[in-house]
Amino acid sequence: MKEKRKIGVRLLRIKNRIGGWCKEPYSVMFAVLFCVLLFLIVVPLWEIIKESLQLSASDAKRAGVETGSFSLYYWKQLFASKISFKMLYEPLMHSLVIALCVSVLSITIGGVAAWLMVRSDLPFKKFFSKAIIVPYMLPAWCKAMAWIAVFKNPRIGGSSGFLSYLGIQVPDWLAYGPVAIILVLTIHNYAYTYLLVSSALQSVNAELEEMGEIAGAGRWYILMKITFPLVLPSILGAFILTFSQAMGTFSVPAFLGLKTGYYTISTMLQSALMQGNNGMAMAISIVLIIIAAFNILLNQKLIGTRKSFVTINGKGGRVGASVQLGKWKKLITVIMFLFICAAVLLPLGILVLQSFMLKLGDFGLDNLTLHYWIGEGEKYIANGLPGVLKNPDFIHTLGNTLKLVFTTSIVAALCGQLVGYINSRGKAKWSGRIIDQLVFIPYLIPSIAFGAMYLSMFSAPKSFDIGRWTVEWFPSLYGTFALLVLVSVVKNLPFSSRSGTANMMQIGTELEEAAQVSGIGFFQRMAKIIFPLSKSGFLSGFLLIFINVMKELDLIIILVTPQMKTLPYMAYSYLTGGTEQYSNVVALIMFMIVFLVYFLAGKVSKEDVSLNIG
Amino acid sequence: MKQIELQKVDKYYGDNHVLKGIDLSIEEGEFMTFLGPSGCGKTTTLRVIAGLEKPDGGVVVISGKEAANAKTLHFMAPGKRGLNLVFQSYALWPHMTVYDNVAFVLKVKKMPKGSIYENVMQALSMMQIEEYKDRYPSELSGGQQQRVAIARAIVSKPKVLLLDEPLSNLDAKLRLEMRSELKRLHRELKTTMIYVTHDQVEALTLSTRISVFFEGKIVQVDTPMELYMNPATLQVAKFIGNPKINLIDAHAVVSEEKVVIKSMLGEMSISKEAFEKDLPKTEEWDCVIGLRPEHISVTEEREKSNPVSVATSMLAGSETLIEVEEGGQRIMVKQLGIQKYQAGDKVYLKFLPDQINIFRKDNGKLIKKTQITCPQ
Numbered sequence: 007m008k009e010k011r012k013i014g015v016r017l018l019r020i021k022n023r024i025g026g027w028c029k030e031p032y033s034v035m036f037a038v039l040f041c042v043l044l045f046l047i048v049v050p051l052w053e054i055i056k057e058s059l060q061l062s063a064s065d066a067k068r069a070g071v072e073t074g075s076f077s078l079y080y081w082k083q084l085f086a087s088k089i090s091f092k093m094l095y096e097p098l099m100h101s102l103v104i105a106l107c108v109s110v111l112s113i114t115i116g117g118v119a120a121w122l123m124v125r126s127d128l129p130f131k132k133f134f135s136k137a138i139i140v141p142y143m144l145p146a147w148c149k150a151m152a153w154i155a156v157f158k159n160p161r162i163g164g165s166s167g168f169l170s171y172l173g174i175q176v177p178d179w180l181a182y183g184p185v186a187i188i189l190v191l192t193i194h195n196y197a198y199t200y201l202l203v204s205s206a207l208q209s210v211n212a213e214l215e216e217m218g219e220i221a222g223a224g225r226w227y228i229l230m231k232i233t234f235p236l237v238l239p240s241i242l243g244a245f246i247l248t249f250s251q252a253m254g255t256f257s258v259p260a261f262l263g264l265k266t267g268y269y270t271i272s273t274m275l276q277s278a279l280m281q282g283n284n285g286m287a288m289a290i291s292i293v294l295i296i297i298a299a300f301n302i303l304l305n306q307k308l309i310g311t312r313k314s315f316v317t318i319n320g321k322g323g324r325v326g327a328s329v330q331l332g333k334w335k336k337l338i339t340v341i342m343f344l345f346i347c348a349a350v351l352l353p354l355g356i357l358v359l360q361s362f363m364l365k366l367g368d369f370g371l372d373n374l375t376l377h378y379w380i381g382e383g384e385k386y387i388a389n390g391l392p393g394v395l396k397n398p399d400f401i402h403t404l405g406n407t408l409k410l411v412f413t414t415s416i417v418a419a420l421c422g423q424l425v426g427y428i429n430s431r432g433k434a435k436w437s438g439r440i441i442d443q444l445v446f447i448p449y450l451i452p453s454i455a456f457g458a459m460y461l462s463m464f465s466a467p468k469s470f471d472i473g474r475w476t477v478e479w480f481p482s483l484y485g486t487f488a489l490l491v492l493v494s495v496v497k498n499l500p501f502s503s504r505s506g507t508a509n510m511m512q513i514g515t516e517l518e519e520a521a522q523v524s525g526i527g528f529f530q531r532m533a534k535i536i537f538p539l540s541k542s543g544f545l546s547g548f549l550l551i552f553i554n555v556m557k558e559l560d561l562i563i564i565l566v567t568p569q570m571k572t573l574p575y576m577a578y579s580y581l582t583g584g585t586e587q588y589s590n591v592v593a594l595i596m597f598m599i600v601f602l603v604y605f606l607a608g609k610v611s612k613e614d615v616s617l618n619i620g
Numbered sequence: 621m622k623q624i625e626l627q628k629v630d631k632y633y634g635d636n637h638v639l640k641g642i643d644l645s646i647e648e649g650e651f652m653t654f655l656g657p658s659g660c661g662k663t664t665t666l667r668v669i670a671g672l673e674k675p676d677g678g679v680v681v682i683s684g685k686e687a688a689n690a691k692t693l694h695f696m697a698p699g700k701r702g703l704n705l706v707f708q709s710y711a712l713w714p715h716m717t718v719y720d721n722v723a724f725v726l727k728v729k730k731m732p733k734g735s736i737y738e739n740v741m742q743a744l745s746m747m748q749i750e751e752y753k754d755r756y757p758s759e760l761s762g763g764q765q766q767r768v769a770i771a772r773a774i775v776s777k778p779k780v781l782l783l784d785e786p787l788s789n790l791d792a793k794l795r796l797e798m799r800s801e802l803k804r805l806h807r808e809l810k811t812t813m814i815y816v817t818h819d820q821v822e823a824l825t826l827s828t829r830i831s832v833f834f835e836g837k838i839v840q841v842d843t844p845m846e847l848y849m850n851p852a853t854l855q856v857a858k859f860i861g862n863p864k865i866n867l868i869d870a871h872a873v874v875s876e877e878k879v880v881i882k883s884m885l886g887e888m889s890i891s892k893e894a895f896e897k898d899l900p901k902t903e904e905w906d907c908v909i910g911l912r913p914e915h916i917s918v919t920e921e922r923e924k925s926n927p928v929s930v931a932t933s934m935l936a937g938s939e940t941l942i943e944v945e946e947g948g949q950r951i952m953v954k955q956l957g958i959q960k961y962q963a964g965d966k967v968y969l970k971f972l973p974d975q976i977n978i979f980r981k982d983n984g985k986l987i988k989k990t991q992i993t994c995p996q
C-alpha cells in the first residue's frame with residue numbers, strides 16, 4: 007500500500023515536471039534556441055575541425071588511402087614543413103604586427119578625440135561628432151581603394167595615382183604593404199574606440215573628478231589618476247575589439263598587400279581556399295580562432311568581465327566642466343579638421359572624383375565623364391559595359407542587396423531580442439549562461455573563415471539513411487538567398503544579442519510579472535508589454551546590423567554566385583576586373599544608402615543611435 | 621475560513637537556504653503583515669504565495685485549493701490563484717497611460733467596453749486619481765504612481781492583495797497619508813491583504829496580525845498588541861519598539877509557589893502560576909527581564925528598589941527620555957511631560973511587576989507574559 011503510494015507520487019512528479027516544463031515559455035524558448043544555435047554554430051565549428059583532420063580526395067589519392075580518412079597531414083604541413091614559414095609563420099607575424107599597430111594607433115586617435123569631444127571646449131563639436139563616425143559607414147575596402155587611387159605608382163602596374171600624376175614620387179613601401187594596410191585600417195577602426203571611450207567618459211560622474219579637485223590635485227593628475235583608470239576597461243575593451251578585427255580582416259590586406267606578395271594570415275586563408283586546399287584553410291582558420299579566443303581570455307583576465315568589450319552601460323550624472331584648451335585650441339581645431347579631411351573627406355572625394363574619370367590616372371578636367379554612372383554601353387570602354395545605373399545587373403544586385411540587408415537586419419535584431427530575453431531572464435540559470443556563451447562564438451571566428459565554414463557545411467544537402475530510404479532533412483543552400491541571410495544573421499549574432507540583452511535588461515522582470523499575476527498569457531505579455539518597450543532597442547539593433555551587413559564583403563565573398571551577389575561583391579569584382587570606376591560608383595551608392603538609413607533612424611528615434619554602434 | 625495556508629515551505633536560491641520551513645495560515649479578510657529586517661525572506665514568501673517563485677519544499681494552499689506542492693511538483697500558474705500583487709518598484713508599464721495600465725488586464729480578458737470603463741473608473745476613484753487617467757507614469761509623483769499600482773491590482777477584484785513594501789519609496793509625510801489610505805482600502809474592499817514591511821510602526825498600526833521573520837523563519841505570529849506586549853523571544857523583543865525594550869540580567873530562585881527574581885531592580889517575588897510551562901528544570905537559573913521604557917517611571921521618593929543615578933536626560937517633545945545607570949547596566953525610561961533631571965541625580969525606579977516580561981537566558985524564550993488584558 008505504502009509502496010503503491012510512493013510510485014503514485016513519483017509518477018505524478020514526472021507528469022507535473024514535463025507538463026510544467028512545456029507550459030513554461032522560457033524553457034520552450036530555451037530548448038528551441040539551444041538546438042538552433044547548436045546546429046548553426048557548434049556543428050560548423052566541429053566541421054572545421056573535422057575538415058582539417060581529413061584528407062581531401064586528391065591528397066588521399068596521392069597517399070593511397072581513402073578520401074576523408076583521418077590524418078594530421080594539413081597540420082604538419084602548416085606547422086612543420088618546408089612551406090610552414092611561407093604559409094603560416096610569416097603571414098602570422100605580418101598579421102600580429104598589423105593588428106598591434108592598428109590597435110595602438112586607433113586607441114590613441116580615438117581616445118584623444120573622445121576626450122576632446124567630451125571634456126574639452128573644442129569648437130564645432132556638433133560637426134565633429136557627426137563627421138568623426140562617418141568612416142564607420144564606409145567599408146574598409148573603399149578606403150583601401152581610395153588609398154590606391156592616391157598613392158598608386160606606375161612601377162607596380164596600371165595607371166598612376168593622384169600623387170604620381172602631380173609628379174611626386176611615391177615610394178613602394180607607402181603605396182602598398184604593411185604601412186598602407188596599417189594606416190587604412192586605423193582610419194577605419196578608430197571610430198570604434200572613439201565611440202567606446204566617449205561613452206565611457208560620459209559615464210564618469212563629474213563629482214568624482216571634483217572630489218579630486220577639492221583634494222587639491224592638478225588637472226593632469228586627475229586625468230591620469232581618476233579619469234583614466236575609470237575608462238581603462240573600455241579602452242582595453244576597444245583594444246581587444248580592434249585587435250581581433252584587424253587580425254581577421256581580409257579585404258584591406260588583399261587590396262593593399264597581394265600585389266606585392268605581402269600576405270597576412272587571412273589573405274593566406276583565402277588563397278588556400280581558392281586553390282581548393284580546404285584542409286589547410288580550415289587549419290589556418292582554427293589558428294585564427296584560437297588567437298581570437300586567447301585574446302578574449304586575456305581581456306577577461308584584465309577587466310574581469312567579458313561583457314565590457316562591447317558596451318558600457320549606464321550614463322552617469324553630470325559630465326564635468328569642459329577643460330579649457332587655451333592657446334592650444336586653435337592648433338588642435340586645425341589638426342582635427344585636417345584629420346577629418348584625411349579620414350573622411352579625402353577617401354570620399356577620391357571615390358567621387360574617380361567615378362567621373364574616363365581614364366584612370368588622368369586628373370585633367372577634359373577627362374571627366376558621366377559614363378560610368380549613366381552611360382550607354384560603348385564598345386571601347388570596358389567591353390561595352392553600360393553605366394552602373396543603366397546596368398540591369400546592377401539594378402538586380404541592388405534589389406538583392408536591399409532584400410538581403412533588410413531581411414538580415416530584421417531577423418538578426420529579432421533573434422537578438424530573443425536571445426536577450428533568454429539572457430536577461432536566465433541570468434542566474436545555467437540555461438541563460440549557456441546561450442550567452444554560444445552566441446558569442448561567431449565573434450571569435452574571422453569572417454572569411456566563417457564564410458568558408460558555411461560553404462562546406464551547407465553546399466550539400468544534409469541527409470541520413472533509414473534502411474533503404476534516404477531522408478533529406480536539410481536542403482543544399484549553395485547559391486541561395488537563404489544561405490546569405492543565414493550566414494549574416496549568425497555572424498552578427500554576438501552584436502545583435504549584446505544589444506538585445508542590454509535592451510531586455512532595462513525592462514525589469516517585474517513589469518512582466520505584474521501582468522503574470524493577473525493571468526495574462528505569455529504571448530499577450532510579449533506583444534503588449536515586452537515588444538512595445540523594446541522598440542527603440544530593436545531599432546538600434548536593426549541599424550547596427552544593417553550597416554554591418556551592407557558593408558560586408560569578407561563574410562560572403564566565397565558564398566556569392568553570379569546570380570546571388572551583393573553590392574560590395576559587385577564593387578569588388580569590378581575592381582579586380584580592372585574597371586575601378588564602376589567599382590567606385592557602386593561603392594558610393596552603397597555609402598549613400600547607409601548614410602540615408604543612418605540619418606533616417608536618427609530622426610525616428612530620439613536617442614543617439616551612434617552610441618549603440620560598435 | 622482559511623484563505624492561505626503555508627505548510628513547511630522551503631526555498632533555496634542555489635545554496636542559499638532562504639525560507640526554512642515556513643508555516644503560516646491566514647484567515648479571510650485579514651490584514652496580515654510580514655515584518656522583519658532586510659533580507660530575511662519576506663519578499664520571497666510573498667512571491668511564493670503569488671506563484672512567481674516555486675518552493676523547493678512544502679505546500680501552499682489558497683482558498684482551499686492546492687496552489688503549490690513541491691513533492692508532486694504541482695504549481696498553479698500565478699494568474700489562476702485569484703490574487704494580485706503590488707510591487708515595491710510599482711512596475712507600472714511606462715508605455716501606457718494610467719487608464720491603460722489599470723484597464724490592461726480587463727482588456728486582455730475581453731471584458732465588454734462599457735464595464736471596463738466602469739471598473740477602471742471605480743478603481744481610480746477609490747484611489748482618488750481619476751484626474752490623472754490620461755497621464756503616463758513618468759508624469760506622476762511617487763505617491764501617485766503608488767496609487768496607480770494599487771488601482772491596477774484591485775481592478776480585477778482579487779481575493780487576496782499582496783503588497784511588497786509599498787510605502788518604502790515615499791517620503792515621510794506621504795507615507796503617513798498612504799498608511800491611512802491603505803487602512804481605508806482594507807475596510808472598503810474587505811479583501812485579505814498581505815503586507816510586507818521592515819517598518820515596525822507601519823506593521824503595528826495597520827495589521828490585524830503580524831508575522832515576524834528572522835533569517836528565513838517565522839518566529840512569532842500575533843496581533844500587534846500581543847506582539848508588542850509579549851514578544852515571543854528576546855530577538856523579537858529587541859526588534860519591536862522604539863526606544864528599545866530594556867533588557868536586564870537577572871537570577872531566579874524557585875521555591876514551592878513562588879519564583880524570586882533578583883536583579884538591579886531589586887528582588888521580586890512572583891507567583892509560579894504567572895509563568896509558562898517550560899521553565900528550566902533546575903531550582904536556580906539565569907534569566908532576562910524585559911521592561912518597556914514607558915512602563916517605568918523615576919521618582920525622587922524612596923521606593924523598595926535600589927537607588928540609581930541619572931546618566932542622561934533628553935527632551936523629546938511631549939515626553940522625556942531618561943537614562944539611568946546602576947552597576948554598569950543602563951535603563952531607559954520614557955516619561956510623559958517635561959522632566960528636569962541632571963546627570964548624577966539619585967533617583968528611584970517605579971514599575972509594576974505585572975508589566976515585566978521574563979525570558980530564559982539560555983534559549984531566549986518568553987516565560988512570563990505581562991499581566992494586563994489588552995483591549996482589542
Ligand SMILES: Nc1ncnc2c1ncn2[C@@H]1O[C@H](COP(=O)(O)OP(=O)(O)O)[C@@H](O)[C@H]1O
Nearest residue numbers: 434633636638657658659660661662663664665
Ligand atoms: N532572485 C534571487 N536570487 C538569489 N538570491 C535571492 C533572490 N531573491 C532574493 N534572494 C536572497 O534571498 C534572501 C531573502 O530575500 P528577500 O526575500 O528579498 O528578503 P526581504 O524581502 O525580506 O528583504 C536574501 O538573502 C537575498 O539575497
Ligand SMILES: [Mg+2]
Nearest residue numbers: 662663664785
Ligand atoms: Mg523585500
